[in-house]
Structure formats: structure tokens, C-alpha cells
Amino acid sequence: xxxxxxxxxxxxxxxxxxxxxxxxxxxxxxxxxxxxxxxxxxxxxxxxxxxxxxxxxxxxxxxxxxxxxxxxxxxxxxxxxxxxxxxxxxxxxxxxxxxxxxxxxxxxxxxxxxxxxxxxxxxxxxxxxxxxxxxxxxxxxxxxxxxxxxxxxxxxxxxxxxxxxxxxxxxxxxxxxxxxxxxxxxxxxxxxxxxxxxxxxxxxxxxxxxxxxxxxxxxxxxxxxxxxxxxxxxxxxxxxxxxxxxxxxxxxxxxxxxxxxxx
Amino acid sequence: xxxxxxxxxxxxxxxxxxxxxxxxxxxxxxxxxxxxxxxxxxxxxxxxxxxxxxxxxxxxxxxxxxxxxxxxxxxxxxxxxxxxxxxxxxxxxxxxxxxxxxxxxxxxxxxxxxxxxxxxxxxxxxxxxxxxxxxxxxxxxxxxxxxxxxxxxxxxxxxxxxxxxxxxxxxxxxxxxxxxxxxxxxxxxxxxxxxxxxxxxxxxxxxxxxxxxxxxxxxxxxxxxxxxxxxxxxxxxxxxxxxxxxxxxxxxxxxxxxxxxxxxxxxxxxxxxxxxxxxxxxxxxxxxxxxxxxxxxxxxxxxxxxxxxxxxxxxxxxxxxxxxxxxxxxx
Numbered sequence: 001x002x003x004x005x006x007x008x009x010x011x012x013x014x015x016x017x018x019x020x021x022x023x024x025x026x027x028x029x030x031x032x033x034x035x036x037x038x039x040x041x042x043x044x045x046x047x048x049x050x051x052x053x054x055x056x057x058x059x060x061x062x063x064x065x066x067x068x069x070x071x072x073x074x075x076x077x078x079x080x081x082x083x084x085x086x087x088x089x090x091x092x093x094x095x096x097x098x099x100x101x102x103x104x105x106x107x108x109x110x111x112x113x114x115x116x117x118x119x120x121x122x123x124x125x126x127x128x129x130x131x132x133x134x135x136x137x138x139x140x141x142x143x144x145x146x147x148x149x150x151x152x153x154x155x156x157x158x159x160x161x162x163x164x165x166x167x168x169x170x171x172x173x174x175x176x177x178x179x180x181x182x183x184x185x186x187x188x189x190x191x192x193x194x195x196x197x198x199x200x201x202x203x204x205x206x207x208x209x210x211x212x213x214x215x216x217x218x219x220x221x222x223x224x225x226x227x228x229x230x231x232x233x234x235x236x237x238x239x240x241x242x243x244x245x246x247x248x249x250x251x252x253x254x255x256x257x258x259x260x261x262x263x
Numbered sequence: 264x265x266x267x268x269x270x271x272x273x274x275x276x277x278x279x280x281x282x283x284x285x286x287x288x289x290x291x292x293x294x295x296x297x298x299x300x301x302x303x304x305x306x307x308x309x310x311x312x313x314x315x316x317x318x319x320x321x322x323x324x325x326x327x328x329x330x331x332x333x334x335x336x337x338x339x340x341x342x343x344x345x346x347x348x349x350x351x352x353x354x355x356x357x358x359x360x361x362x363x364x365x366x367x368x369x370x371x372x373x374x375x376x377x378x379x380x381x382x383x384x385x386x387x388x389x390x391x392x393x394x395x396x397x398x399x400x401x402x403x404x405x406x407x408x409x410x411x412x413x414x415x416x417x418x419x420x421x422x423x424x425x426x427x428x429x430x431x432x433x434x435x436x437x438x439x440x441x442x443x444x445x446x447x448x449x450x451x452x453x454x455x456x457x458x459x460x461x462x463x464x465x466x467x468x469x470x471x472x473x474x475x476x477x478x479x480x481x482x483x484x485x486x487x488x489x490x491x492x493x494x495x496x497x498x499x500x501x502x503x504x505x506x507x508x509x510x511x512x513x514x515x516x517x518x519x520x521x522x523x524x525x526x527x528x529x530x531x532x533x534x535x536x537x538x539x540x541x542x543x544x545x546x547x548x549x550x551x552x553x554x555x556x557x558x559x560x561x562x563x564x565x566x567x568x569x570x571x572x573x574x575x576x577x578x579x580x581x582x583x584x585x586x587x588x589x590x591x592x593x594x
Contacts, residue, residue: 130366263498
């Protein structure tokens with residue numbers, strides 16, 4: 001099975017407090033720790049496990065810039081056979097549809113049986129996988145929590161639906177699946193592994209390599225544009241206890257007893 | 264103004280709560296709008312769902328087709344494409360079905376797409392661009408953004424469940440328009456087989472008055488014991504958020520959220536939980552919510568009643584020993 005996994009490098013929310021920049025038009029990116037988008041990492045692990053059972057190769061691709069090579073190398077250290085950077089000035093400012101259009105051109109240059117994405121990026125909209133499938137006229141499933149390869153170019157998959165229930169389906173290859181976190185246990189990648197792939201060349205594909213015309217993607221083609229960032233206010237906000245830890249412990253205990261009762 | 268459609272999710276003849284929230288969202292786009300409900304399905308269940316919508320929608324389009332008895336997004340998309348006018352604005356609930364349907368639908372309609380929208384400003388705000396000004400969140404709710412969506416070729420917008428107050432009456436006495444004959448035979452590359460119901464698990468978190476709920480802040484599997492000890496001392500149960508299940512530190516049956524259990528405790532102790540909406544969606548009945556998190560900017564503090572900025576790995580053990588102390592005195 002030839003598998004393509006589309007990944008992204010994103011600010012790591014478990015490592016960062018996200019704050020606005022002074023102008024309020026972006027988040028403060030200077031000090032951010034970036035990593036592979038969590039769901040994308042599960043998608044790569046799933047691809048590696050499928051290939052270990054059925055044979056084939058795993059290609060990891062990202063639409064981005066040179067900075068994003070680090071996540072490609074990380075996934076290559078996990079075991080992906082090839083990393084590809086899809087990068088061009090003309091791509092900047094693309095909306096989800098633009099990114100899906102770029103990826104479609106890339107997919108059509110290869111012979112992939114299966115295309116995986118993470119279900120959603122930290123700063124994304126759970127959209128590119130479904131759009132890519134529609135552009136390719138491939139079947140699609142989102143929120144996938146297991147994959148079994150069947151005879152006759154088919155997969156048996158499960159999707160996460162409400163209440164912890166699972167929806168089981170059969171899907172024809174080639175197809176696009178968006179992978180939910182928790183589908184597997186992604187393997188650990190050490191510094192040594194990353195060093196071993198440090199010298200492997202990462203080919204770059206631009207607009208002309210992919211036959212993408214001017215104006216088809218990028219800011220000019222975007223139907224959706226982010227205007228600004230702001231800090232949301234959901235509720236009235238919690239009463240923050242500012243006492244010592246001991247005082248706070250007492251207060252919490254008092255509240256639990258009063259509001260819920262101790263058994 | 265383009266016509267606004269609301270795709271209605273229903274099951275066993277009962278429409279999802281989101282049906283009335285989508286109507287509210289449509290009114291927010293255009294206060295004079297008379298949005299059209301559109302439903303797919305089969306037989307008596309579909310008719311019952313249509314009947315329930317007359318209270319809010321004045322027009323209800325139904326597509327009755329045996330192939331649509333179970334909602335397969337690919338089939339539903341093909342059916343909708345046969346009947347939706349071009350340039351429509353289509354609203355869909357942002358849940359597991361909407362996530363499956365909406366992105367591909369937007370491509371096939373050549374329409375703009377914005378997902379997981381929390382609020383809408385009317386076109387008057389964005390008059391120059393013939394668009395919608397939408398609000399959504401990024402980074403697990405830590406920041407929000409305004410997004411401008413060009414609607415000149417239509418738009419598909421998914422709406423976060425619970426973000427809009429459901430529209431109630433006055434009774435619209437909606438009439439049902441049968442669009443079934445426009446659809447014809449449907450086939451898909453994905454075929455539904457069965458639904459596997461969630462396993463019950465060892466502890467039923469839905470039956471407890473007090474929940475000690477842990478999130479990513481618990482950091483590693485061995486630390487789960489800290490929460491179990493506190494729960495035991497309190498006579499409570501331990502529940503958790505998604506990252507804890509993803510990491511295989513607790514069973515899926517302990518997960519609170521839209522893809523886990525819905526709980527209605529009296530007190531909810533959110534420990535090291537950031538407060539993503541998918542998690543909050545599983546907490547009903549307005550419990551007293553106490554949040555403990557070392558990140559003062561965690562979204563959980565916006566919805567909690569009481570918050571403590573502290574490391575749960577240090578705070579919870581102290582709380583446990585205090586409870587034990589109290590109990591030994593009581594004896």
C-alpha cells in the first residue's frame with residue numbers, strides 16, 4: 001500500500017500559553033515552541049503500522065516553508081520513507097480550499113492508495129481532508145479510530161460518533177481518511193533517530209512543478225480570510241482563589257462539602 | 264440575499280437540539296431570513312422529524328430515499344447537490360456528521376467553507392465584501408478570531424453545538440416540500456455496516472455527585488493514582504478529558520465530552536483540564552465547577568465558578584490528606 005500522510009507544523013499548545021501580539025492581528029509567535037500537529041502524528045503512526053502489515057511506503061508531505069522541514073524529518077525518523085515539502089510564494093494566504101487544491105495536484109502526481117490527514121490542526125478547521133477527497137472524487141471518512149485492510153482494495157474502518165459509540169463502515173480505495181487522536185500509540189522519536197535522517201534530501205515542489213496556475217490558490221483565491229485575533233470571554237469568569245495553598249485546600253474542601261456533599 | 268438552508272440531523276424521528284440553534288444562527292445572518300430546513304432520511308422517522316420542525320421553520324424540504332435511511336455523508340452530499348440552489352448559504356451542526364459532510368459539500372457547491380462557528384455578525388458589518396463576519400476559536404479555545412467569508416458563490420458554515428440559543432416559536436406552521444423525486448438512485452464508495460455501542464467500563468461516572476476530573480495536566484500514567492486517592496477520600500469518582508484517554512492512561516468509559524460520556528454531577532473538580540468545548544459539552548446540569556490549572560490563561564477559568572492557579576500534582580495530594588485528616592477527626 002502506498003500511503004501519503006499530510007501533516008502540519010503548529011505551535012504546541014501543551015508547551016505554550018498562546019498570547020496575542022501587540023497589533024492584535026496574530027498570536028505572538030516569537031517564543032513559541034512548534035511541533036507536529038498531534039493528530040497528524042497519530043496519522044503517520046497509523047500509516048507505518050499499515051505498511052508494516054501489508055508492505056508499501058509512507059510519504060509525509062506538508063504545505064509550508066523551510067521551517068516545516070523539521071517536522072518532516074521527525075516523521076522520517078519515526079519511519080516514513082520520504083518527506084516532501086510543498087512550498088511556493090504563490091501558496092501563501094491560501095484558505096483551506098487553497099491548501100486542499102495544492103494537495104490535490106500533488107496527489108495526482110503520485111499513485112497513492114490511501115491519503116491520511118489528522119482530524120484537525122490546532123489552528124485549523126477539520127476541513128482539508130474532506131475537501132481534498134471531494135476534489136479528487138475519492139471516498140472520505142473523518143474521525144477515524146481504526147483501520148483494517150480487507151481483500152479487494154477495501155478497508156474496514158471505525159469512526160468516533162457521539163457518546164463513545166463507534167460507526168463501522170467499509171470504504172473503497174483509494175480514499176482519504178482523517179485520523180482521530182488516540183487511534184494508536186505513536187512511537188517515541190529520539191534525537192539519535194532524527195540525526196540519522198538529518199542528511200536525507202527533502203525534495204521541494206512548487207506551483208510550476210504541480211501545474212498550479214497563478215491565482216488558483218493563495219490569498220487572491222481565498223474565499224475565507226482571518227481578520228484578527230482576540231481573547232474570548234465565555235462566561236463571567238471564575239472567582240480566582242488567591243490564598244496560600246493550605247487556605248485554598250480548605251476552601252475547596254468546604255465548597256465540595258457544601259455543594260456536593262462528602263460521602 | 265442568498266437563501267439560507269439548515270441541514271437537520273435527526274435520529275429515530277427526533278430532531279437534534281442543533282436544529283433550533285441553526286435557526287437562531289440563520290436569524291443572526293439575516294434577521295428577516297426565513298431559513299429552509301433540509302432533511303434526508305427514509306419513511307416514518309423522516310416524517311416525524313419534519314413535523315417537529317414546523318414550530319420554527321416555515322419551509323421544510325425533505326428527501327426521502329431508502330439509501331438515506333442511515334446518514335452516510337457521501338450519499339447525503341450527492342442528494343443535497345441535486346436540490347440545493349447555487350449560491351446558497353448552508354448551515355450544518357459541527358458534530359461528527361457535519362465534520363464528515365460539510366467540507367466536501369462546500370467543494371462540490373463551489374462555496375466558501377468555515378467550520379465550528381460560535382457567532383455571526385450580519386452582512387452589514389462586511390457590506391463591502393458581500394460576506395459574513397464569523398467568530399471561531401483556535402488553539403483549544405485559547406484565542407478567538409474574526410473570519411471574513413466571501414459568500415458570492417455561496418457558503419457552507421458549520422455551527423458549534425450550544426453556541427447559539429435555540430430559536431423558539433412563534434409557530435411557523437412550516438409546510439413540508441417533498442424533493443425526493445429530484446434525487447434518484449444513490450451509491451457511495453463508503454458503506455455503513457454497524458454501530459458498536461460503547462463499553463460500560465468499571466465505574467459509571469454518570470452516577471456520581473462529585474467528579475474529580477483529570478486532563479493533560481496529570482502528565483503521566485503513574486500520577487493518575489493521585490486523583491484516584493482523592494476521589495476515594497471524597498467518596499467521588501475519577502473522570503477525565505480526551506488527552507488522558509488518547510494516552511491510554513484511563514479507559515474510554517471515564518471520558519467526559521461530546522465523544523465520551525455526558526455527566527450531571529453536583530460538583531466538578533476540573534484538574535489540569537484546559538477546557539476545550541468538546542469536553543465542556545459533556546458537562547450538563549450546571550454543576551459547581553472548580554478548576555485547578557497551572558496555566559492562568561486556560562479557558563476552563565472562564566467557565567468555572569472557582570479557580571485555583573496551581574500545580575495539580577502538588578495541590579491534589581494536599582487536598583487528599585486534608586480530607587483524610589477531617590475524616591479521622593470525625594470518627
